[in-house]
Amino acid sequence: MTAALASYQRARDAVLAMKPAGADGTPSAYWTEELEYIEYLIDASPLIVKKLRHHAYHVTNVRPYDYRDKRDGRREHFEERLRALRALGGDSLLVPESPSLGGFGYAIDGRLFNVDTLKFYEVFIGMERGGVLDAVRGLDRPVVCEIGAGWGGFAYQFKTLFPHTTYVIVDLPELFLFSATYLGAMFPDARLVFGGASDRSAIDDWREADFLFVPNFLCRHVSVLPLDLTVNMASFQEMTDAQVRGYGSMAATAGCPLLYSLNRERSPYNAQLTSVSLALSDAYELTEVAVLDTDHMRAVKRPPKTPDRPHASAEPRYRHLVGRLAPAFERRAVAARPRPAASSRSAGGPRVVLGMTLYNNAAQLPQALESLLAQTYTDFALLMLDDASTDDTEAVARRFVERDPRLRYLRHRVRQAMIATWREVAESAAREWPSAEYFAWVSDHDWWHPRWLERLVAELDSDEGAVLAYPVTRRVLPNGQEIDKGPRLFDTAAYEDFDARWKYFCRESVGAGDMVYGLIRIDGLQRAGVFRPVLRPDRLLVTELTLQGRIRQVREVLWSRRQSIGTSIERQETTLMLPDARPRWFSWPPWLQHTVVLWREYATRDPDPLGLTRRQWVGMLLRYQVTYGWRHFRKTETSHTLGRVINRLFWLKKQTKHYYHHAVYHTLVGARAAWGRIRRAARRAVYEVLMLTHRLGLRGRGENPSG
Secondary structure, three states: OOHHHHHHHHHHHHHHHHHHHHHHOOOOHHHHHHHHHHHHHHHOOHHHHHOHHHHHHHHHOOOHHHHOOOOOOHHHHHHHHHHHHHHHHOOOOOOOEOOHHHOOOEEEOOEEEOHHHHHHHHHHHHHHHOOHHHHHHOOOOOEEEEEOOOOOHHHHHHHHHOOOOEEEEEEOHHHHHHHHHHHHHHOOOOOEEEOOOOOOOOHHHHHHOOEEEEEHHHHHHHHHOOOOEEEEEOOHHHOOHHHHHHHHHHHHHOOOOEEEEEEOOOOOOOOOOOOHHHHHOOOEEEEEEOOOOOOHHHHHOOOOOOOOOOOOOOOOOOEEEEEEEOHHHOOOHHHHOOOOOOOOOEOOEOOEEEEEEEOOOOOOHHHHHHHHHOOOOOOEEEEEEEOOOOOOHHHHHHHHHHHOOOEEEEEOOOOOOHHHHHHHHHHHHHHHOOOOOEEEEEOOOOEEOOOHHHHHHHHHHOOOOEEEEEEEEEEEOOOOOEOOOOOOOOOOOOOOOHHHHHHHHHHHOOOHHHHOOOEEEHHHHHHOOOOOOOOOHHHHHHHHHHHHOEEEEEEEEEEEEEOOOOOHHHHHHHHOOOHHHOOOOOOOOHHHHHHHHHHHHHHOOOOOOOOOOHHHHHHHHHHHHHHHHHHHHHHOHHHHHHHHHHHHHHHHHHHHHHHHHHHHHHHHHHHHHHHHHHHHHHHHHHHHHHHHHHHOOOOOOOOOOOO
């Protein structure tokens, strides 16, 4: 008997013992229907076990047929995504599909890869970026619980990377026919323990287990285990609202410090769930981690016809969420949770200073200040500069100043506009706290995750060559509702060479308006001139910082930014500077203004601050003008109007072509029909003439006409 068949029989006996007691664990309507398709596995033949991965289609929606090379670009599209993931995560977290039990996929460099492989790899990258794997590595024998393990693929990969893990699987009993069989075959020396039919006696034996299989109707007993990490991939979205909340409560009651979810907010076929993140937020503080800007299922779809245009989809996107146990649920989680950076104050003042400009946002200011005062990194000071607000902004700000000594408040008597105010708050903060190393602008209407400052300080501390660190941004409407947009991903952490970094920045940079709200080294900010009197000063500042060093992005959603209405170009023309303070070039295109400033501040200096020749500057600025000029034009209302005109012309062309073809078709069909009628009429006329001549005796007299 093979190890796989023995593993199957052991799993089958355990499932048969569980099923009579499983009436209380009724699955959602979605899974009730799905389970009907795999009933035959309760009496599987050796051939089915041998090809077990082929029969997991109803669990994964992945089948071997999808990995035949059809020469339709899918394989190339798949390999492109694999390369993109390897560029993010390296090979240390990449575990290929095993060919055992019918494993399948594209054969790449002698190894098998399919969409499940990439999904698990993507989750490991997200865990690495979210600080989850660092916590796991610090434990002698971590206890990991996966809710809904499907065929056991992620458990196999996790156990391969972290062999000393105790891995707990909570699932519908029928699915253990897949996961327990697969894991038992892949790890023949591992000890597999199955939860009992109605009690927790077997669960209490977890310390000696490599894998512990707990039926969903006994999940409450998992709360007694010392869980270090709870994981769910693509099955929370298929559960009921009560079930997701129940599993979140289970992990929290166990004191599990970390939870990782890769799910849509709900499956499009599931009407019994409102929102995964809403249900989990009862017990966990959630942070979104950015990996790639498209979902893992796109790896096996046909590539878009236009390479620069992604697939359009009306379905909600998958979100990588790291949950940290809320303080109200903390038990033993304190030791496992990543520690915040050191926050001891030195005699010279804080390491970080924040500058907040205020203008008529009294209603949203409390939320912004509360989120800053809740930061886990506490060695900071905040200077608020009010640009002559006319609402209750001053009263709100002074109330918070009285509450926390780290806050200061200043006010303009008359409005100075954005550039002057931003520049003044940065320079005043640097003068007020001269020993500070880092500075960040913060707005009066957004809010930040508690670990925002902690993560950015750690990012700059880890790289002396970096001048700016910023997180992924979540965009929300003025009313706080999230806008379902993919993340803007850009950094130059991998570019130490100056020329390569500049070319990459000119070609690929996006989201300067997000970067400018990051954490900046104060000496680098001062060398960059803080905020210069130009259109798009944020873009120019990020450009000058790129000349000095690297930009690092923390691939976690740590900042929620309220989206303004209207295009940024037209809005900035009226809000950046007062009319009498604008320089003569202020009406020029931003890319031209930036070029003039860069040439004046760098190329014409003797010696050049960067040690470059004027010839080098000409080439650099020409590249900047071409790339940024085109991007700037694409954002203007003129571009939008031109785009609408072009789209209208294409529509008219299509309509004209349609009606032309329609006319030609009906002309040809009508002509053919008319010709047929003419021929029939002609034959009838000939017949009638012949018959008439016969009757008149003019033809065939005395003869039978038919004869």
